[in-house]
Amino acid sequence: MNRAIGFYLGTVVMEASLDRCPALVLNADYQPLSYYPLSLWSWQEVVKAVFLERVQVLSAYDRLVRSPGFAMELPSVVALKRYIQPAKYPAFTRFNLFLRDSFVCQYCGTRHDLTFDHVIPRNRGGRTTWENVVAACAPCNLRKGGRMPKACGMHPYTTPYQPTVRQLHDRGRAFPPNYLHDSWSDFLYWDAELEA
Numbered sequence: 001m002n003r004a005i006g007f008y009l010g011t012v013v014m015e016a017s018l019d020r021c022p023a024l025v026l027n028a029d030y031q032p033l034s035y036y037p038l039s040l041w042s043w044q045e046v047v048k049a050v051f052l053e054r055v056q057v058l059s060a061y062d063r064l065v066r067s068p069g070f071a072m073e074l075p076s077v078v079a080l081k082r083y084i085q086p087a088k089y090p091a092f093t094r095f096n097l098f099l100r101d102s103f104v105c106q107y108c109g110t111r112h113d114l115t116f117d118h119v120i121p122r123n124r125g126g127r128t129t130w131e132n133v134v135a136a137c138a139p140c141n142l143r144k145g146g147r148m149p150k151a152c153g154m155h156p157y158t159t160p161y162q163p164t165v166r167q168l169h170d171r172g173r174a175f176p177p178n179y180l181h182d183s184w185s186d187f188l189y190w191d192a193e194l195e196a
């Protein structure tokens with residue numbers, strides 16, 4: 001195919017779906033910068049980082065980004081040139097807390113209708129922390145109400161704890177994100193680890 005036509009076709013395809021082409025961002029050691037959420041940059045951020053020479057392109061989509069005087073394949077995986085010390089502890093978010101508890105009610109084991117329960121109720125001074133909040137289904141949450149665990153005989157399967165990023169990552173192998181581009185699997189190893 002004529003090179004100019006190739007550029008043209010690439011540009012047409014690209015404009016329709018660029019926003020669905022994020023790049024996986026790896027640290028300088030080729031580990032994802034973060035798993036939860038997965039470190040993804042928009043195509044604009046990636047192109048900018050390439051120009052500033054902050055990242056190395058490891059894989060690309062079959063699409064071109066183009067502006068007058070330049071064209072490049074849209075990166076699908078990039079690695080930072082300079083290593084960033086990763087956080088040891090994950091953010092205290094809904095998703096991360098459910099992930100720590102494997103999306104299972106800590107009182108009855110169901111996966112449905114999940115909410116959060118304060119093990120020591122708030123009206124007894126219980127705080128909203130990793131160490132005091134567990135995943136609980138709405139019926140269990142209602143049943144427990146504002147009572148202490150001993151008073152109602154409801155103890156979580158696992159004593160709540162602050163997980164490390166590593167622990168969440170291990171847990172997350174069973175819950176991969178909905179969308180993974182083919183070129184990312186080499187760096188995420190979901191399949192390999194699931195089979196192990």
Ligand SMILES: [Zn+2]
Nearest residue numbers: 105108137140
């Ligand atoms: Zn339950």
